[in-house]
Amino acid sequence: MSAGLSLSSYTLAKPTNKLDYLAPLFRDAVESALAECNDETNALDAMVYETYRSNELAALYYARGRTVKPPTTPVTNAPTNLWSWHGFGLAVDVIHRTKEWDVPNEWFAKVAAIFAKHNCKWGGDWKSPDRPHFQWGQCKPGPSDVARELIRTRGVEAVWEAVGASVPA
Numbered sequence: 447m448s449a450g451l452s453l454s455s456y457t458l459a460k461p462t463n464k465l466d467y468l469a470p471l472f473r474d475a476v477e478s479a480l481a482e483c484n485d486e487t488n489a490l491d492a493m494v495y496e497t498y499r500s501n502e503l504a505a506l507y508y509a510r511g512r513t514v515k516p517p518t519t520p521v522t523n524a525p526t527n528l529w530s531w532h533g534f535g536l537a538v539d540v541i542h543r544t545k546e547w548d549v550p551n552e553w554f555a556k557v558a559a560i561f562a563k564h565n566c567k568w569g570g571d572w573k574s575p576d577r578p579h580f581q582w583g584q585c586k587p588g589p590s591d592v593a594r595e596l597i598r599t600r601g602v603e604a605v606w607e608a609v610g611a612s613v614p615a
């Protein structure tokens with residue numbers, strides 16, 4: 447199965463929340479987790495804020511706190527979109543539908559417990575927590591040089607296959 451949309455077709459320096467950019471099994475996992483977050487029992491009002499991150503947007507974030515001030519300190523150490531699984535369609539950021547980022551840690555923890563059931567790892571568990579961030583469970587914390595080489599030489603679908611996020615042929 448190929449992706450609904452090609453990642454390289456999205457070059458805007460702004461976030462997209464289109465699920466079509468995600469690896470097929472990761473997309474299924476995100477949709478199932480979100481449905482559970484927002485069912486009558488949990489009623490967490492969760493939504494996806496960002497899926498695929500273009501290199502153009504990664505460059506804009508990288509400039510913040512470096513060449514663009516304020517902020518006074520850098521907001522990310524990722525010089526390109528290939529230093530985050532967002533650049534591979536294997537990560538999403540999830541926020542509250544109306545309160546957006548302005549929710550207590552417990553809210554994110556509840557969302558994370560549900561995403562964990564759907565094989566998604568939470569950025570809130572990191573040393574520098576990134577609470578809205580979720581990525582495919584088989585991914586390492588960050589993409590390796592091997593993953594970057596693979597996407598360059600064989601395309602994103604080869605990476606999806608390597609981490610078990612493709613629909614089996």
Ligand SMILES: [Zn+2]
Pocket residue numbers: 532537538539576578579580
């Ligand atoms: Zn993220």
